[in-house]
Amino acid sequence: MVSTFSDDREDPLGWLAFAQSGVLTTAQATCLLGPGVVRGRVRSGRWRSVCRGVLLTGNGRLTRDQQLWVAVLATGPRAVLAGATAAAEAGVRGLRREPLHVLVPATRRAGRTVLRRLPVDMVAVVVHRTSVLPRAHLQIARPPRTTTARALVDAAGWARTVDEAQAVLAAGCQQRRVTPEEIRAVVDALPRAHRRHLVHRAVDDIAGGRGGTVGDRLPAAVPATRPAPAGSPTPAHRRGRANPLAGRVLAGVGGARGRRATGSCASPPGSSAPAPTRSRTPSTAPCWRRAGTPEHESWTVPVPWD
Known part of the structure; x- marks a missing residue:
């Protein structure tokens, strides 16, 4: 029930119901109307008894x-x-x-x-x-x-x-x-x-x-303060879709039936670092683990079965 503004400025019950969103105590209603009128309105269904000592000047759900x-x-x-x-x-x-x-x-x-x-x-x-x-x-x-x-x-x-x-x-x-x-x-x-x-x-x-x-609560896997080196891969999306805007992606996530492969990210132009490789040896390291120097970093990522 939504309380409406009372046009009768001499009606204390209307003003009180308007001020309290239609919720009154039994003492307030009895003081203004009398105990007989209050009982009659509750028994007829015009008013609702919410709990002991609290009345609602309506019969709808509480807002x-x-x-x-x-x-x-x-x-x-x-x-x-x-x-x-x-x-x-x-x-x-x-x-x-x-x-x-x-x-x-x-x-x-x-x-x-x-x-x-x-x-x-x-x-x-x-x-x-x-x-x-x-x-x-x-x-x-x-x-x-x-x-x-x-x-x-x-x-x-x-x-x-x-x-x-x-x-x-x-x-x-x-x-x-x-x-x-x-x-x-x-x-x-x-x-x-x-x-x-x-x-x-x-x-x-x-x-x-x-x-x-x-x-301060970012996971350790997210390089929040240190930018990735040039040519480094972007970790794959959690659902297996790689970032299409990334320069190079080593592998995608294969899910529960995938295997893990270890490879090296692409090195900057002019560098003597080896090209990306793939190993079929299973690895237990998480997919965000990194090792090496900024010029040559290795990532361990899961890839799907061939």
Whole structure:
């Protein structure tokens, strides 16, 4: 269901439903309409009971905005979106959309029974507790959420791996949704934050111009920094098709039934290096292994059966 703008400016229920994407708590609806009217609309099918204490002013499937409101309202008072969920709502792309992360103060506990009985069209909700949630870390939004800097710091701490944590921080800074100084200020306010030292190192690298870590993760088989010598072959495509733009290709990939042959690449003009040869002796070396000097390099590549 999509909430529509109410023409009646004196209708508080319409304005509240519009502000919360059609998701209300039972207490809100009862205060505005009364318990009898609310029960009648739910029993007649006009409204839908999503979970205990949360109603939908419609009977359709939940949209993305409604799922966010259900996660916040079902968790309880003072709950806000956090982590990757809040960062995605702030505009950071490439983050996980599920599950939904909600942050609550450490002085209260969320209703675990309610969150375990969500409908099938509602994604999973993960509730986190914190003892440090100042007003400066809260973003005025609908639904309420943490600031982008706090969301990225929390997402890095809740990430499954270290690489994912670094990727979250780099995405927020590279997409210009947050600055490294803002992330540092949040980390300084959280002395017990998970992966605190990792966040500091990652932010220092990003601020120093080394935020892109893709070059550091290239496989060793890819000569990323050293250009190939003149006349050297180009490794064959993973499916067996050689690069048609290459000057010379020694052999293609034969797949599981191919054999391996060792040969020398073509030497530059005027060089006394031997011509390419082929050996029928099987080799266990990988296809990207190289040996020799830049003037005369040998490649080991798999070739198909004759």
